[in-house]
Amino acid sequence: MAEIIGCSSSGNICGDHVSDQDIILSAISFSATRVLVKSALIEDKADVDSAVTRLANAFAEPKPKHLFALSDGLSISGSEQTRRLNVPGVPVTGGLAGDADRFHSSWVMVNGPVQQHQVALVGFYGDLNVTYGFSMGWREFGPERRVTRSVENVVYEIDHRPALEVYTKYLGELSKDLPGSGCVFCYP
Template sequence: MHIQYLHWNAAHGWRGANALREPAQLVLYFGSREGLESGERYRELRGLYPDGHIVGCSAGGQIHGDDISDDEVVAVALRFERTQVRLASEIVASRDDSRACGERIARQLAAPDLAGLFVLSDGLVANGNELVAGINGIVGPDLPVTGGLAADATKFEHTLVGVDGEPVPNRIAAIGFYGASFRFAHGCAGGWDVFGPSRKVTRSEGSVVMQLDGEPPLDLYTRYLGEEEAAAMPGSGLAFPMRIHDEAEPDRQIVRSVFAVDRNARSLTFAADIPEGCTAQLMRANFDSLAAGAGEAGRQARSALADEIAGDKLAILVSCTGRRRVMGQRTQDELDAVAAELGDDVVRIGFYSYGEIAPPAASGRCELHNQTMTVTVIAEAAA
């Protein structure tokens, strides 16, 4: 596999590294909503790579190497030696259509030699949890599936996904990689500290939680966070996500962040579904632990590359916009921790998302996460 890294900004347009020896098969790009919505960046990439698939999305910050930017578009062009690439996409009309969209995408890409899927989804209209469930239901729990939900910084107005066309809202895209030579390694970790007792979700509907141990969840958050922090929710709630798991499946521990507050009903809406009857526990930020969690995601991905690799290696980092907001100036620490684990021979690109898609190490089954660093390393094994 061979990689060409490019980036765009208003001052100099597109700049790239050494040209590929052969035409690119796949181009991945990430940028702000404002930088992508005119379609001009896509059209420029299409001019540079007329024969390749071009896939990308809007972000809450773009990752390129050791840096984070808000006003650049970052991209990589990939040329494989022995791997085939196919795309599938759907328009998701509403959250209720998400599982069906996932099933249709998976059916389009399913094949005996399918080695992995990378998914980019609209971050506001789609229900990421149901999307992942639809994909898993078709390809099974053992196929590695990673990716993320497009973001719109902290605006939450609309997000964009492009798949061989100008990026648009309501789009879901998936890239299928095929062949015995393709290597698809991944890691996923958070680093949040739990506190307080475990509680039962006694009443919920989708992503809205009405009761924890029979008590309105906003009352619980107010008691633990204090009146001032509770009054600043949902913004302040990003620093206090909730870990959920089913006692019958203790290895499936997922982080969910607060998305909205209904002060009249005293209920909380989270960024993805929280099933009634599951166990929940509050979490809080520890900057050193968050950075260590990101490093753990990088370690998991790197250690999964057991084969000797031919050519370049690409790491796609997908972290949460909520993590970036909580960590502030220390966001750089999580990128440094990932880089230290991956090593200097891995090209790094990525984005800050509204939800991260990856299999946790404990269960190995693809899930939708919030407030998590996920790392996907793609490469080709030596012949």
């Protein structure tokens, strides 16, 4: 039986081309590797810790060789999820779903209709060698700043000034299109 998982995206980067109009599909087949897929819906942000911990525990014994995670990137804190998925000896890769520069809704699909507020984990078992790598296109620019107040992944103050005030100063006319316009400066 095939397991089908996926998520919405904020775009795709291939070489120096950035697009949010593409669909990326991958099909993987194994002859001797077992795959286990588990998912959970998280309706309340307060439930992220317990739901992700329950999901991770479903992969505790025997330990998988690798975990792959996809999550709704707008309603679930990636930082909280990562803390709960940190299982010693098990590498974890994956990502957070997005919706380009709209920051309105994102979704994850696990063997059925797409849903918001969902976390999916795929465990890979057996005689399997896993390698992974990453690269990012973010580059520093402008003066160095310090986040002085935040809650989880939401920044409220930068250098003791309201974050929106700092962004408005640097983005000028583009600030009316925040948060999406902040991504204008993300790509090399």
